[in-house]
Amino acid sequence: GLTTKLSHSAGINNDDNEEGFARSLFYQELATEAISVLGGQRNWVSNTANLASLIYNKYKDESSFKTRSVNWVGFYTVDQSAVSSDQNKLVLGPFQGKVACTEIVVGKGVCGKSAEQKASVLVDDVHKFPGHIACDPASKSELVVPLLDPKGEHLLGVLDIDSTVHNGFDEIDRIGLEFVAKILVDSTDWAQP
């Protein structure tokens, strides 16, 4: 009836509640594990490599995430060699998944947009996103979270997550991954090559 429809469209039926609650717990666990994994090391390459692995494998293992088919988890960092030029670029960092594009101009595609705005970008259908860069044709939705220095001013890079299904991510994922990104930034020295 009408009540069911209304509550469903507002995302507050019981199934949605349970799923969302499970996913919030998932991100709390992920945050705890990230603190543990990143705790003994401050090298940015090691820490981004291990965090990409932690997130990717936790998505694969947990029942609350299996239907979302996450196929790529990784990092792009600000390309220090291009900072003095007139075109800022991101360069591929450690990741889990298939071979990826190595350079992204800030402002282009989902990663580039997140870097430009220093804000998370959540895309339900990447093929509808203007200027989408199709590294892996299997990717259908995407969430990109910026890595900002502790003062929140300077961009260090972005954390990029892809799914092979549409609507793979929502606000619960955005909040969860922004928290994990903050743990990473605080645990890491960001000296660049």
Add this chain to the structure above:
Amino acid sequence: GLTTKLSHSAGINNDDNEEGFARSLFYQELATEAISVLGGQRNWVSNTANLASLIYNKYKDESSFKTRSVNWVGFYTVDQSAVSSDQNKLVLGPFQGKVACTEIVVGKGVCGKSAEQKASVLVDDVHKFPGHIACDPASKSELVVPLLDPKGEHLLGVLDIDSTVHNGFDEIDRIGLEFVAKILVDSTDWAQP
């Protein structure tokens, strides 16, 4: 009979020949793909990240490799921050697989032994290797190939491959991965953070 046993122990029966031939072709293809993937980029983080992905996914896809169950492919690089100290260390670089140890003392474990000797180390059963560092308890055999500068003098890092079965790798793999490691070194600028 005796003949079969002898030829089998020498690795020259027809099945072994065919399997070895297929695997040699596999590495020729891998080398060609590595040249293509690494061709447009000289950043060491991007190139090691993409090469780990290329190798890992090719192992997963190709029938000649499926029985070997490769569970980890990645890099450790010389820790420049420790070079002036009395204890040389390797630090975790980009990889595919589960979360890994972030620091290895040169001389310790299979990676550390390869770094110390600047030579490949092939281990049929890691649990019999003195001082083995068990990052992932699933790993049973391992092949580590050094990354040496173009003159073959200075160590840049190591390429490390793990399998969940005993005897996962042999001389064909060693030769194939040493060739791919050389392609990586020649395609990459190794400035460190």
